[in-house]
Amino acid sequence: MRLNFTVNGRPQEADDVWEGESLLYVLRERLGLPGSKNACEQGECGSCTVRLDGVPVCSCLVAAGQAEGREVVTVEGLADFARQRACGTASHGTSLDEARQWQAGGADSRTGEGTELAPVQQAFIDAGAVQCGFCTPGLLVAADEMLERNPNPTDADIREALSGNLCRCTGYEKIMDAVRLAAARQSEGV
Amino acid sequence: MDFLRPASWEEALAAKAEHPAAVPIAGGTDVMVEINFDHRRPEYLMDLNRIGDLYEWEVGAESVRLGASVPYSRIMEHLRAELPGLALASHTVASPQIRNRGGVGGNLGTASPAGDAHPALLAAGAEVEVESVRGARRIPIDDFYTGVKRNALAPDELIRAVHIRKADGPQQFSKVGTRNAMVIAVCAFGLALHPETRTVRTGIGSAAPTPVRAKAAEEFLNAALEEGGFWDNGKIITPSVAKRFADLCAAACNPIDDVRGTAGYRRHAVGVMARRTLTWTWESYRGAHRITEGAA
Ligand SMILES: Cc1cc2nc3c(=O)[nH]c(=O)nc-3n(C[C@H](O)[C@H](O)[C@H](O)COP(=O)(O)OP(=O)(O)OC[C@H]3O[C@@H](n4cnc5c(N)ncnc54)[C@H](O)[C@@H]3O)c2cc1C
Ligand code: FES
Numbered sequence: 001m002r003l004n005f006t007v008n009g010r011p012q013e014a015d016d017v018w019e020g021e022s023l024l025y026v027l028r029e030r031l032g033l034p035g036s037k038n039a040c041e042q043g044e045c046g047s048c049t050v051r052l053d054g055v056p057v058c059s060c061l062v063a064a065g066q067a068e069g070r071e072v073v074t075v076e077g078l079a080d081f082a083r084q085r086a087c088g089t090a091s092h093g094t095s096l097d098e099a100r101q102w103q104a105g106g107a108d109s110r111t112g113e114g115t116e117l118a119p120v121q122q123a124f125i126d127a128g129a130v131q132c133g134f135c136t137p138g139l140l141v142a143a144d145e146m147l148e149r150n151p152n153p154t155d156a157d158i159r160e161a162l163s164g165n166l167c168r169c170t171g172y173e174k175i176m177d178a179v180r181l182a183a184a185r186q187s188e189g190v
Numbered sequence: 191m192d193f194l195r196p197a198s199w200e201e202a203l204a205a206k207a208e209h210p211a212a213v214p215i216a217g218g219t220d221v222m223v224e225i226n227f228d229h230r231r232p233e234y235l236m237d238l239n240r241i242g243d244l245y246e247w248e249v250g251a252e253s254v255r256l257g258a259s260v261p262y263s264r265i266m267e268h269l270r271a272e273l274p275g276l277a278l279a280s281h282t283v284a285s286p287q288i289r290n291r292g293g294v295g296g297n298l299g300t301a302s303p304a305g306d307a308h309p310a311l312l313a314a315g316a317e318v319e320v321e322s323v324r325g326a327r328r329i330p331i332d333d334f335y336t337g338v339k340r341n342a343l344a345p346d347e348l349i350r351a352v353h354i355r356k357a358d359g360p361q362q363f364s365k366v367g368t369r370n371a372m373v374i375a376v377c378a379f380g381l382a383l384h385p386e387t388r389t390v391r392t393g394i395g396s397a398a399p400t401p402v403r404a405k406a407a408e409e410f411l412n413a414a415l416e417e418g419g420f421w422d423n424g425k426i427i428t429p430s431v432a433k434r435f436a437d438l439c440a441a442a443c444n445p446i447d448d449v450r451g452t453a454g455y456r457r458h459a460v461g462v463m464a465r466r467t468l469t470w471t472w473e474s475y476r477g478a479h480r481i482t483e484g485a486a
């Protein structure tokens with residue numbers, strides 16, 4: 001079947017989608033957006049987290065056809081999404097080509113040069129919250145959504161919001177640091 | 191595989207009548223796992239996401255009519271006062287991502303003995319509103335679970351809503367697992383005090399082939415509370431009464447040994463949860479009782 005939906009602010013079309021396929025598979029294999037990770041395919045790890053009409057979900061558990069006509073934001077579009085939210089202006093979204101080439105370069109702390117990231121992405125880099133990085137995209141999408149809803153989270157709020165995302169490397173402490181950092185910067189308007 | 195996308199409830203019923211083997215998919219948090227792992231390859235997958243009604247709820251005088259697909263996160267956020275037991279149970283389901291998609295309709299559809307909504311529904315008192323092109327009916331929750339992962343739905347029927355009695359007293363939900371998030375219950379227990387009818391109702395999860403009520407325990411406790419005038423005097427429940435209640439709840443289990451726990455452990459844990467949830471709810475009933483007494 002054919003699937004029409006919006007990904008990172010741009011209309012997309014995927015063809016020859018099998019009816020039992022997941023949204024995660026469509027994103028990775030049909031649209032070439034491997035940012036959302038596939039680790040468990042059973043909702044346990046959260047590494048495939050995307051926003052579906054604004055709501056964080058495991059894309060491995062959304063049937064492709066259920067995304068028809070809906071808006072999906074993946075980690076590749078997160079920087080643009082966050083910028084748009086901060087400025088309150090409509091943006092042009094992120095094209096597939098841009099998204100495929102996207103690299104988490106981040107801004108150099110001294111020169112300020114590099115790709116502009118979402119505040120939560122920059123905070124993950126600055127706090128050293130990324131080791132192997134497999135869990136990172138899902139965590140970023142989940143953490144960004146929490147900060148949008150709850151700009152001043154307690155540690156318990158952060159733990160709860162990220163309780164569906166597993167990380168096998170960091171022991172979570174640096175991830176907590178990163179989210180606290182993003183929240184602090186957000187409230188200072190940095 | 192065919193993907194059916196009914197735009198309305200009537201279309202969904204017609205599609206289900208035409209293809210009784212079609213598998214409805216709401217949040218997909220049970221169905222997609224089965225498809226991803228090739229445990230299920232249905233001929234038809236029927237998406238319920240376009241049917242707006244299923245995502246709505248109405249708070250009535252006696253009960254809440256909860257649309258089948260209302261996600262757990264909405265129940266936690268909006269129905270905590272009316273359905274405290276179900277809101278607590280919802281909060282223990284999996285993770286935020288899963289709670290944003292999954293709901294009670296899917297939990298009832300799967301009818302796993304470990305489903306967390308079931309003990310809360312059994313304790314509160316509920317009816318499942320189901321419909322087919324042949325007509326609608328309401329199935330009392332006590333008759334809904336018919337076997338391990340089996341329910342009372344006919345092949346052409348769909349769940350439209352669940353009518354859950356609004357809380358008229360304190361309710362609790364308790365669940366045993368290895369950690370707080372992402373845990374399938376080793377066993378679970380729901381308890382609701384119903385001061386209006388002077389009854390207590392229970393629900394046990396993961397400790398029998400289906401979710402069950404501990405009916406003998408309820409009858410014993412109802413009689414003991416009545417006899418001792420507890421509903422009026424608001425006294426602390428006698429430890430021997432609480433113990434007997436807990437023992438009878440444990441006896442209502444018919445558990446198995448599995449990877450999550452042994453039968454013996456489950457029986458023991460259900461007894462502990464029964465005693466604790468009774469104490470918690472009774473304490474808050476007494477608190478409220480004292481306030482009303484003071485005001486009178
Ligand atoms: C990682 C993970 C953790 C989980 N943890 C828990 C947990 O802690 N506690 C718990 O209780 N569950 C848990 N589950 C199971 C699942 O999330 C719940 O059972 C949930 O309630 C299912 O709802 P759904 O809308 O996603 O159902 P779906 O997967 O869409 O459907 C489930 C079943 O119900 C049927 N169905 C759905 N809607 C209807 C309808 N309106 N009429 C008729 N049939 C219908 C479907 O055909 C299917 O058979 C977990 C699942 C995952 C993936
Ligand atoms: S891949 Fe979706 S939750 Fe693990």
Ligand code: FES
Pocket residue numbers: 129130131132133134135136166167168169170
């Ligand atoms: S950084 Fe490796 S899993 Fe989280």
